[in-house]
Each structure stands twice: as structure tokens, then as C-alpha cells.
Amino acid sequence: MKQMANENRPRVPISADWVLKRIQEGKRVRLRNAVIEGDIDLNKLDLPTGRIDQTEFQKKMGLAEDVKIIQSSIKITHSTIKGRLNFRNSYFKKVARFDRATFSEDAVFSEATFNDYARFDGATFNDYAGFNEATFNDYAGFSGATFNSFARFDGATFNSFAGFSGATFNGYAGFSGAKFEGEVLTFRGTTFILAQSQEEACRKAKNILEKNGNREEAGYHFYREMDAKRKRKPWYIRYPEYVFVQLIFGYGVHPFRLMFCWFLVAVIFALFYSVKGGVIGKLPASSLPQPWSYLVECFYFSVVTAVTPGYGKYELTSWAYQVGASIEAIFGTFMWAAFIATFARKYMR
Helix, strand or coil, rough: HHHHHHHHHCCCEEEEHHHHHHHCCCCEEEEEEEEECCEHEEEECCCCEEEECCHHHHHHCCCCEEEEEEEEEEEEEEEECCEECCCCCCCECCCCEECCCCCCCCEEECCCCECCCCCCCEEECCCECCCCCCCECCCCCCCCEEEEEEEECCCCCCCCCCCCCCEEEEEECHHHHCCCCCEEEECCEEECCCCCHHHHHHHHHHHHHHCCCCCCHHHHHHHHHHHHHHHHHHHHHHHHHHHHHHHHHHHCCCHHHHHHHHHHHHHHEEEHCCCCCEEEECHHHHHCCCHHHHHHHHHHHHHHHHHHHCCCEECCCHHHHHHHHHHHHHHHHHHHHHHHHHHHHCCCC
């Protein structure tokens, strides 16, 4: 309700020159429900400069050691920036918050350093979003953010928590050379329009989470990574893999899904055997619940066939049912072995 109230408030027009003046004077910038007209370009300001420690990637790229120091805390939330935003090669000494802000044009934070936390949760980037070679020394939040164009995090360094949960990348998302030093990196619930971006991002998250012992989250990101790899394969491989490897086996990270599928297969084959008396029953009908006595025997036969092909004294009435039982025996044995391996991978490693 509070969020809806904020969105329904009238937007206050603000000049970009007013924002730049506050930054030049080192005063805090605090705007909410504003519409900022014009470009916020640090090149227009005469800010003090200083030197900071560069990452190995920044040194390799030959970036300038001198950066523009921003003394102001910046909180521009629930607002729309209609011009271009340029904070390239800058140093945010204090917090930088752009929660639920909308960037209508380019938003450039390339080579910037965020000394305090940086929050872009729920922000919308309608054009280029550049965070390449940026350094985040504290919390970096992009949860629920939407990137409608090219998004670059190549060579960025995240020294603490990095969260992209629920974000949407509708264009290319680059994380090449990005370095994650914190304990948590998450893309849970993140939508990638490009499978290549999803694969690269989720692989990095998986490696970080495994290194820090967070197996549950690592398994989730491994699943997303494998899903992205599948999407990049030819259609005649992509769709069968989706059914038999992803949907049923869950790439080895969903043992209970596999168990459910195994049980479902047993039920389907039981119904198949029950059609026109495919199995010769051995138990007296009075010993089984009515009116499903024969179906119970077919289900029992289906289960023992799927687990291990030992029918006892049960017999099949035609070659068609024999073929079906052979298929179930092969498929069931494979699924049983896969369940054991998946269960061990998830709970015993």
C-alpha cells in the first residue's frame, strides 16, 4: 500500500543543474517522486580528485588512477531521470541509492567505486547500463531491477553481497571478468532473455556459492546454468533434453521431483497393464480392496518391474505387454539409480 501511494504521488520536476550544484557543494542529494530534466554529467563539475587502489583488471585495462570524489550522499528514489547520467571514473564516498528509479537514457557508472552501499533495487534502465570495471566495496543491490537494453558488469568487482534476485535482463548482460569476493551472489528468480548471459552469470554464482559452502543456492544456480546451456543447443537436442534430463531428472539437484516422476511412471504403466487384462493376477479378489482389486495387482506388478524385474508368479497376456514391461524395467532401473545418485549429491556431499 505504501509503495502504491508513493507511485501515485504527483511527480516534482527538478533540474539536473540543481543536482549537479548539490554534488559540487558536497551537499546531500535526496529526491523522491521527482522528474529530473537534463543530463547529470560529472564532466560539467570541478570535483576534487584522488587516487584509489585499483583492481588487477583495472590496471590491466590501463584505467586512470585519479578519480572524481563525490562527497555527497545520493538518494534518488522512485524518480525518473530523463537525461543521460554519467558518473564514470568517480568515487562515491557515501551511499548511492537509486531504488525504483527510471533511467530513460544511458546510465554510466563505468570505473566508479562505491565505498558505501549501492542500491538499485527495482530500478529500470531503459537504455545502456554501464557498470563495467566498477568496484562495490559494500552491499550491491540490483534486486528486481529491469535492464531493457545492454547491461555491462564486465570487470566489475563485488567485495561484499551482490544481489540480482528477481532482476530482468531483456538485452545482453555481460559479466566477463567480473570478480566476486563476497560470500553471497544470487540470481534467484532473475530473468535472462539471452541464454548466454544466463549461463555466464549463473556459473559465476554457482562457483562463489560452492566455495562458501552454500550448497542449496549453488544447486539452484547450477540448474539455471544447465538450463541455459540446453537452450543454446539445436532444437532436436534441446526439447528431448528438456523432457528427459531437465524435467524428470532435474540435472541431479531435484531428488523429490525424480521420485515423483518415478511414481507417476509406475502408475501410468499400471493403467496400461490393466487394459484388457494385461497381467494375470494371482491373489484372490477378496483379499484386495474393492472395486480396485485388479488395479492394485497391476500397480504392484508395475512397481516391482520398475525397481527390479522380478514378477513372482505374475504373467503377461501378450507380447505388447511384454514390450511395455521391458521398457519400464529399463527406464525404472535407470531412474532408481539416478535417484540414489541425486539424493547422495544433494544431502551427503
